[in-house]
Amino acid sequence: MSEEEANVENQEEQVPPEPKNILKAEQIAAGLSQVSKIHGKLKCPNKEYVIDGSSYAYVNLNLEEKELQELGDQLRLYQHLRFLNLSKNQLQDLSEVTYLPYLLTLNTSENQINDITFFRNSPNSLQYLQLVNLSKNKLQELTAIQQPRITRLILNENEIASAAQFQPGQSLKILELRKNKLTNCAGLSNIGSLEELFLAENEISDISGLFGLYSLKRLHLRNNKITSLDDLPNDLTSLESINIRENQVASLNLTGLTRAPRLNKLSMQANPIVEEKGEDFKKEVLIFMLGKLRYSTKQISLCSLNKIGKDEITADDIKDAENERNERIKVAEEARLEKERLAAEGGGAEEQPPAEDE
DSSP states (O other): OOHHHHHHHHHHHOOOOOOOOBOOHHHHHHHEEEEEEEEEEEEOSSOEEEEEEEEEEEEEEEOTTSOOSBOTTGGGGOTTOOEEEOOSSOOOOOGGGGGOTTOOEEEOOSSOOOOOHHHHHOTTSOTTOOEEEOOSSOOOBOOOBOOTTOOEEEOOSSOOOBOTTOOBOTTOOEEEOOSSOOSBOTTOOOOTTOOEEEOOSSOOOBOTTOOSOTTOOEEEOOSSOOOOSTTSOTTOTTOOEEEOOSSOOOOOOOGGGGGOTTOOEEEOTTSHHHHHHGGGHHHHHHHHHHHHHTTOSSTHHHHTOOEETTEEOOHHHHHHHHHHHHHHHHHHHHHHHHHHHHHHHHHHSOOOOOOOOO
């Protein structure tokens, strides 16, 4: 084969890459809806316009499932968008959304996004953003997202193994990190505004990092690798509900729960200790909690707890637990006194020499 023939054959084997599916103007036009009054500033290449509120524009753009791979620069022409749906595409880069200063909600679930550092690198952008959905992407690390008005951040079903560099804004109330690869809670502390935290289906064994969450009301830790609640921080003063179903808790030492004075719902199904105690688990929890809170000045009517798993806690349940606890204390005290009596009798008796054979 001559050199010229070889070159021709090589050219035939080289398949040119398919052109990327970049967002087009006609796709934007087809996805626009919801006309609304607008105000603020409109930035153009050579001039900035002030909008006085008498103008109108489309504020909702739906681009769901358009096989998009890149956003291009067409979005910059729609600066007054408030609601943007980019879900179920093939996007890897979202940095173009930083040119949408009035965005309120951003849904980019089910894409190929593996980097969200544009949030950190553009701290003055997206100042009105309130809800972000980045579920079902390729994120491996949770970094700073400090836009000040974000109240809900959804990051379920990614590959996040670390949140140590996470720094949220001052308004975050709901954080969802289900089905990731977290092994601890580093980076999730001192979020004073946070009210709901969802960490189910990770690989978490250490929960000591959940300190400084003074406003947290709901903590969801189902299906992790937690073996003890001893390291639950003592400043979860607003916690009302905790779900630790399908973990590895094998001891009835629930001291950590007594540090949450407003706790009213405990879900622990499918833990070894629950399977061991069976139908008596509810009573055993109540007995334990009564013992720990007995000398509390508030008693908090059994630390506010009113539901264990799917079972409501009734006044009769508490009474039965109290009676059982008192009976155990009585039996233990009687056993102690009997042991002391036997020890005293055994120690006071003089040893008699063996009788001599006559």
